[in-house]
Amino acid sequence: MPVPVPDTELIIQLQQGSEAAFRALVEGYQGRVYRVVLALLRSPEEAEDVAQEVFIEVYQTIARFRGEAALSTWLYRLAVSHALKNRQRARTKKRFALLTSLLGARNEVLHHPPDFQHPLAQLEGQEELQRLVEAIARLPDQQQVAFTLRHEQELSYQEIADVLQTTVPAVESLLFRARQTLRKHLQPHPSYVR
Amino acid sequence: MSANAPDFGPDFGPDDELDALLRQLRAQPAPAPRPFFYARVRARLDALETPNAPQPAPAALPWLLRRPAYALMLGILVLGLNIGAAVRYGRPRPAASVVAAPRHDAFVTEYQLDPFTVPLPLE
Numbered sequence: 001m002p003v004p005v006p007d008t009e010l011i012i013q014l015q016q017g018s019e020a021a022f023r024a025l026v027e028g029y030q031g032r033v034y035r036v037v038l039a040l041l042r043s044p045e046e047a048e049d050v051a052q053e054v055f056i057e058v059y060q061t062i063a064r065f066r067g068e069a070a071l072s073t074w075l076y077r078l079a080v081s082h083a084l085k086n087r088q089r090a091r092t093k094k095r096f097a098l099l100t101s102l103l104g105a106r107n108e109v110l111h112h113p114p115d116f117q118h119p120l121a122q123l124e125g126q127e128e129l130q131r132l133v134e135a136i137a138r139l140p141d142q143q144q145v146a147f148t149l150r151h152e153q154e155l156s157y158q159e160i161a162d163v164l165q166t167t168v169p170a171v172e173s174l175l176f177r178a179r180q181t182l183r184k185h186l187q188p189h190p191s192y193v194r
Numbered sequence: 195m196s197a198n199a200p201d202f203g204p205d206f207g208p209d210d211e212l213d214a215l216l217r218q219l220r221a222q223p224a225p226a227p228r229p230f231f232y233a234r235v236r237a238r239l240d241a242l243e244t245p246n247a248p249q250p251a252p253a254a255l256p257w258l259l260r261r262p263a264y265a266l267m268l269g270i271l272v273l274g275l276n277i278g279a280a281v282r283y284g285r286p287r288p289a290a291s292v293v294a295a296p297r298h299d300a301f302v303t304e305y306q307l308d309p310f311t312v313p314l315p316l317e
Contacts, residue, residue: 027231
């Protein structure tokens with residue numbers, strides 16, 4: 001949904017503590033933030049939780065925002081950073097799941113999450129799409145982020161470079177390598193083709 | 195498309211299976227957060243801003259009893275150390291064997307020399 005007021009005005013209102021501006025920001029960007037996080041985390045519950053954290057951080061730090069980057073770039077950057085941190089935490093937790101469930105402070109029991117099917121690829125007969133989504137999920141972090149921003153959010157190379165705080169050639173390289181890797185993953189395995 | 199064809203990215207490359215799949219993926223309805231997302235963000239912010247968040251009641255049991263896994267591990271560790279010590283020191287020692295005296299001492303004894311005047315062997 002497009003933001004009804006220009007970003008610069010929205011930022012000024014947010015910095016003045018306007019509740020209406022914060023609401024407009026959340027409602028204007030929640031879909032984009034949620035989709036980026038979901039693409040990286042592949043769990044709707046975690047994605048929503050992380051998307052909320054992103055907006056909470058925006059609310060708490062908007063006073064320090066100096067407008068050096070576009071508001072959307074800043075939001076994407078926060079979303080990517082929170083999602084990657086969350087994923088790293090989840091991987092560490094999973095690695096020590098047994099120990100943590102035995103020795104955890106809250107005596108919590110950790111379960112392995114079930115295999116997640118991306119909402120975009122849940123329709124029947126879309127195994128190829130599901131394979132693609134799984135292959136994207138196996139890409140290295142930076143490649144995955146660049147690929148997601150390019151192909152799911154349809155950001156330009158320059159916008160992706162701004163989000164990742166890198167250069168356009170670096171983004172091109174990331175995308176090139178990502179596509180090469182995906183091609184390999186999507187090709188039928190030679191041993192299965194008879 | 196041939197697998198060996200050069201790939202210059204989605205904006206330059208030929209239309210291949212990957213691009214077709216990506217188009218198919220983009221054509222699906224975009225996922226969205228559940229309704230009332232803003233209300234949930236606001237509620238979390240309010241909870242963060244409330245200074246008197248309810249604290250968990252202090253547990254009456256001693257710390258170790260509230261962590262049975264730690265207590266069990268500590269018990270196993272102490273037991274293991276004790277068993278180790280028992281095996282190590284409880285083994286019957288071999289009778290003190292007559293250890294051959296060093297050659298220097300034997301020489302001093304045999305010739306009844308004053309051990310303080312005989313120089314020590316160089317090592």
